[in-house]
Amino acid sequence: MKIHIDIDCFFASAARIADPSLENLPIAIGGRSDTKIFNKEAKKQTVNFENSGSFVPTFYKTYEESDDDIDAFKDENGKIRGILTTSSYEARAYGIKTAMNIKDALGLCPHLIIKAPNMSLYQKLSHELHEFLCTKIPLIEQASIDEFYGDLNGWVEDEDVPQFIDNLRHEIKKVTKLPVSIGASKTRYIAKLATTYAKPFGCKTIYPHQFDKFIDPIKVGDFAGIGKSMKERLNSVHIHTLGELKDRRGTVESWGPYAKELYKRVSGLTDAPIKTTHRRKSIGISRTFDPLHDRGELKRRVHILARHLSYAVLKLDVIPTVFHLSISYEMNQKSHKNISLAEIFTEKKFDSLCLRLFNEADSQRRLHVIRLSINCSSFTRDSKKELSLIGFNDEQKMKNLTNSTQELREKYGIDTLKWGSEL
Incomplete structure (x- = not known):
């Protein structure tokens, strides 16, 4: 059988591990789009490649205690901003839901405790759980930061699966302090569905003879x-x-x-088989911000996003060949531009390319912009494209400079060296 393991209210559960006094209280994790990345004094930005999933950014600011202060969720006008990424079951009893804005959530539950995201802690706990699961099950796949699949075929007899997963969830709680729910079935897709009906902190096994009775009444929207x-x-x-x-x-x-x-x-x-490793096929960065019309400031922000994404591409040690930039405007208008380019990747060239894509994509210049996104994909390892040799020697010199810059950022931080156009 296949099993699906999902951490219950992961971010909220992690907050309780860091602060046990939050146990049994209505808590939620809230966040704003990290627009501080655009501040000229921006620091403490880091990058994550290990896990992904909803509300798990590739780039994020390292956590500070002051981030939990309610003032951290207010803008310059004192208005509470941001959305909830998750909430505890105690909070959900008040009608609080994921993606609800913080102001509305406080209206439903004035005594709601809101904590800022702590991505470093989430990565640490997720890694610890993965390591533990690998000692219990031969084949484990990490699907996201809080979600795992396992293959019990040949390891646990079908009739013993209910007891095995029940013991497993209690062992996980004891060793990592994380509450999990576990679903089991003949396929990973039905196992994941079973987990939904096992929550919170429960387990559910669906045998073939129970299959029709289980799935028949479930609404189609509940299926992943x-x-x-x-x-x-x-x-x-x-x-x-x-x-x-x-x-x-x-x-x-x-x-x-x-x-x-x-x-x-x-x-x-x-x-589908359990895959113990996943190869990243693309990487991107995006930020949502208050409506902004100043094209000079928007171009400055493109430079900043390009610098961060360049750092990630170099850290992955890949050469992308497809580049995409999209712009979201007010009034629900959107525009985008892509380009294919099979050449050596250097930061300077990428920065110029992103600015060019922005200029070409910016088709609604009378409108304010609310979001910028840049994406790189079709890495040469997965593509049949061959790198161009035109200007190879000059590009190799620029590549050496890019590598030197990368080494300094690896040692001192992404914000150690910035383009003059960012200031």
Whole structure:
């Protein structure tokens, strides 16, 4: 059988490990988009490649005690800003939900305790849990910072799985202090679904003879892989539950390859192997901020984002060949630009490229901008593209300078060296 392990309210649980006095109190983790990255005195930025998932940034500021002060969530006008990334079950009893803005959450629960994200702590706890799971199960896949899959086939007999996962969740709580919920089934997709119905701090095993009874009444939107658009499409043809989806194979499969695969996952007809390692296929950086019209300031921010992303690309030791920049404007307007370029990666060239992409993508110059995003993908290890040899010698000299700059930043921090255009 496959099992799915999910940490209950991970960020909130981590806060309680750091401060046990928070136990049984309504707490939530809140955050604002890290616009401090654009401050000229910005420091203490770090980068993470190990884990991903919702609300887990690649770039983040290291945690400080002062970040938990409610003033840290106020803007220059004293208005409380930011959204909740997670909340404890005690807080959810008041109607507080993930992605709710902090001001509304305090309106529902005035005594709600809001803590700032502490990514360093989350990475540490996630790593400790992964290490522990590797001592208990031969094949473990880390799907995100708070989510794991395991393969028990040949290790634990099917009839012994319920007792095994029940013992495992208690061992995890004892060793790491983290509460987890565990689902088990013949496929990883149904195991993940089972975990949802095991929460909080529970476990649930779905055997083949229980399969139909379990999935039939579940709403389609509760299945991982069915997003808003697919849910709406299913509902439009009167498919509201997984049981109804399973009974309408012809309809669903007529929608194309993705829908065919989705049908198989829901019906337990397909599975995927446990992968102990994942290769990153892209990396990006984005920031949301208050509406801004000043194009000079926006270009300065592009330089800053490019510097941070360049640092990450060099740290990964990859050469991207596809570059993408997108702009989100007020009034829900968007624009983007991409370019393919198979050349040696250097920071100076990348910085110029990002500025060029911004100038070409900025099609709504009368509007204020609220978000900038830059992404690099199609690394040469995964691409059939060959690097251009035009100007190779000059580029190699610039590459050496880039490497020297990278070494200094590795030692003293991302903000040690900045472009003059950022100041």
